[in-house]
Amino acid sequence: MALHSRIRVILLGLALAALAGCGGSAPGAAPSGEPYVIKFPHVVAPATPKGIMAQRFKELAEERFPGRVRVEVYPSAQLMEDTESIEALAFGEVQMIATSLSLFDRLTPRFQVFDLPFLFPNLEAVERFQASPAGQELKTTLVDDGILGLQFWHNGMKQFTGPRPLIEPADARGLKFRVMESDILQAEIEAIGGSPQKMAFGEVFQALQTGTVDAQENTWSNIYSSKFYEVQPYMTESNHGYIGYYVAVNAEFWKSLPEDLRAGLEATLAEVTQWGNERSEAINQEDKQRIVESGRCELTVLTPQQLQAWQEAMRPVWEEFRDAIGADLVNAAIAAAQ
Ligand code: LMR
Numbered sequence: 001m002a003l004h005s006r007i008r009v010i011l012l013g014l015a016l017a018a019l020a021g022c023g024g025s026a027p028g029a030a031p032s033g034e035p036y037v038i039k040f041p042h043v044v045a046p047a048t049p050k051g052i053m054a055q056r057f058k059e060l061a062e063e064r065f066p067g068r069v070r071v072e073v074y075p076s077a078q079l080m081e082d083t084e085s086i087e088a089l090a091f092g093e094v095q096m097i098a099t100s101l102s103l104f105d106r107l108t109p110r111f112q113v114f115d116l117p118f119l120f121p122n123l124e125a126v127e128r129f130q131a132s133p134a135g136q137e138l139k140t141t142l143v144d145d146g147i148l149g150l151q152f153w154h155n156g157m158k159q160f161t162g163p164r165p166l167i168e169p170a171d172a173r174g175l176k177f178r179v180m181e182s183d184i185l186q187a188e189i190e191a192i193g194g195s196p197q198k199m200a201f202g203e204v205f206q207a208l209q210t211g212t213v214d215a216q217e218n219t220w221s222n223i224y225s226s227k228f229y230e231v232q233p234y235m236t237e238s239n240h241g242y243i244g245y246y247v248a249v250n251a252e253f254w255k256s257l258p259e260d261l262r263a264g265l266e267a268t269l270a271e272v273t274q275w276g277n278e279r280s281e282a283i284n285q286e287d288k289q290r291i292v293e294s295g296r297c298e299l300t301v302l303t304p305q306q307l308q309a310w311q312e313a314m315r316p317v318w319e320e321f322r323d324a325i326g327a328d329l330v331n332a333a334i335a336a337a338q
Helices: 003-019 049-064 082-090 101-106 110-115 123-131 133-140 183-191 201-210 220-225 251-256 259-294 304-314 316-325 327-337
Strands: 036-041 069-074 096-100 147-157 159-162 176-179 195-198 215-218 234-237 242-250 298-301
Touching: 036 049, 036 082, 036 096, 049 069, 049 096, 049 147, 049 259, 082 096, 082 101, 082 147, 082 242, 096 101, 101 110, 101 183, 101 242, 110 183, 110 242, 110 316, 110 327, 123 133, 123 147, 123 242, 123 259, 123 327, 133 147, 133 327, 147 220, 147 251, 147 259, 159 220, 176 183, 176 201, 183 195, 183 304, 183 316, 220 259, 242 251, 259 298, 316 327
Parallel strands: 036 069, 176 195, 176 215, 234 298
Antiparallel strands: 096 242, 147 242, 159 215, 159 234
């Protein structure tokens, strides 16, 4: 059974059990007197845009609500990979996640809008879309799956790394590219003649090192903090896509919090989002600089004509996914991106 259907069947079962009077307390709710515990797993290093935002949320939440809430942040896939985190959130095994938007395609095709290649030229364009009514609506898209979106966090724009210079799309031909577990990213790599390999983030370094995959796409901050540049001799500044996160909570748990605490945590999260999103571009640029200065990975900057060739090669992906995503959403994203 698909994840989507599995989650709904189990949630229905839980609801019926609760109605029959045999339900326990809401998932994640602590016995009275104890602080509420928010388990918050993620997969990247602490010194990344997501890492610093998760940590700051923890610090501010615990400082503002002493004894009432404890936020346990587990970075670097210590607790679980992000593919597992979506299911764990739906079932209340963890209470908060900030998982890549690309990974939600197992629940809805709507979020694939963020992965249409070259749609968003930069983070400001993404931000305009996320702030628009169409973008804001995505926060409640997964409520029936037990998942409530509260914020969007940025990482940054994606770049390619590989075993040879990737200057034109033909250079990608025949290479095995690691992609996140997403169908649209798989199609994007197929469009340039590469062979996509879906893989969890925590496995990427070793896969690159041992040659299980040849190449990958990611942000400067992930390439730097996870040391991909140490095992990849070339990188191309392509800015061909976006990595950002759906900061979401278990809807049932969130509803079970006392109103003042919930409102306070939401305000804190909004504040942290603004603080971190403003810093994400600078973190990525600093990390790019660090990689260049390491001398371990040679940077290709594409000319406008070269960039256009990549855009044209990936363009068929739009036609392939537009209807499933919904033309309304794609058009809203295009309008916001301009
Ligand atoms: C990836 O899997 O490449 C990224 O989504 C990891 C992350 O959370 O930034």
